[in-house]
């Protein structure tokens with residue numbers, strides 16, 4: 519069992535700066551959990567505490583049923599993959615892979631068999647006799663993955679492993695890593711993953727669940743779909759999803775909501791979803807949920823820019839000084855005929871209302 523539990527986990531640096539504020543997180547055996555958030559939110563600090571590379575200031579960490587607070591990294595049944603690969607530069611790939619097993623006292627045939635198995639899984643057989651400096655970034659990252667895999671740990675810890683790769687390679691490595699995870703699970707091997715990234719696309723495409731962090735606090739833990747469709751607060755709403763959600767100040771008055779001097783009816787569905795009707799609100803509308811509405815009730819906006827993306831157009835508009843982005847079909851955009859005024863209507867089934875005073879989503 520490689521369930522990982524963080525209980526009231528705290529980190530204080532230098533007796534003064536609290537980086538992690540008593541977080542609780544329960545990661546199931548075999549789960550792929552992504553920790554995501556902007557720079558400085560303490561993702562790495564949290565991961566390093568799990569790894570045993572950073573002292574814990576308060577709370578506890580359990581791996582399986584063992585409290586590991588005071589165990590050294592080597593005794594925690596974990597393997598870590600870093601962004602800078604951390605391969606031994608003077609050792610051939612084969613020896614980089616073998617190193618951990620040699621230290622653990624494995625026999626030569628056992629090591630040879632393990633290298634063979636891992637090299638096949640990662641398609642790095644032709645690279646075994648090269649030195650790290652003779653590898654491309656993507657190849658080096660595969661070897662780093664191999665070094666973690668070969669240890670057959672209970673838990674894999676990844677700290678921004680793809681951030682040194684170009685966009686194309688990143689995309690293919692994302693798939694490779696999630697495929698490997700699935701393969702290990704299917705083979706009955708315990709393969710719990712904790713994966714740190716600041717990139718919401720990586721989080722959304724890789725995680726079984728995602729833990730969104732901000733300034734040492736957990737903002738929400740949920741599946742990618744749940745985070746996208748039901749963000750608990752303004753922070754998650756703004757962080758998850760691409761292009762970013764439109765978040766504009768608004769007010770709810772009776773059964774209408776107003777942005778600046780213009781208002782629209784909330785509609786029965788949205789009205790029923792509201793747990794409160796904040797006067798000071800923020801309306802959240804994903805650009806995909808803002809549609810062109812030549813007729814009927816809609817907001818009158820001024821077109822400021824249009825980015826052609828192929829079969830769709832990112833339309834930038836302004837509503838009394840507030841900026842909005844809508845994703846519209848290229849043909850629908852053409853039909854506008856370059857008009858300066860654009861009528862846009864939110865899809866009310868997918869709109870979110872946040873209370874501006876505490877950021878809470880009151881339309882879940």
Ligand SMILES: Nc1ncnc2c1ncn2[C@@H]1O[C@H](COP(=O)(O)OP(=O)(O)OP(=O)(O)O)[C@@H](O)[C@H]1O
Pocket residue numbers: 531532535537555556557558559560561562563564716
């Ligand atoms: N050794 C240290 N001493 C003091 N403060 C530190 C130390 N390491 C990190 N911090 C601070 O703790 C906070 C969390 O840092 P951490 O590196 O965990 O964030 P992160 O979310 O991983 O950021 P990034 O994505 O930039 O790596 C930051 O404010 C950082 O400045």
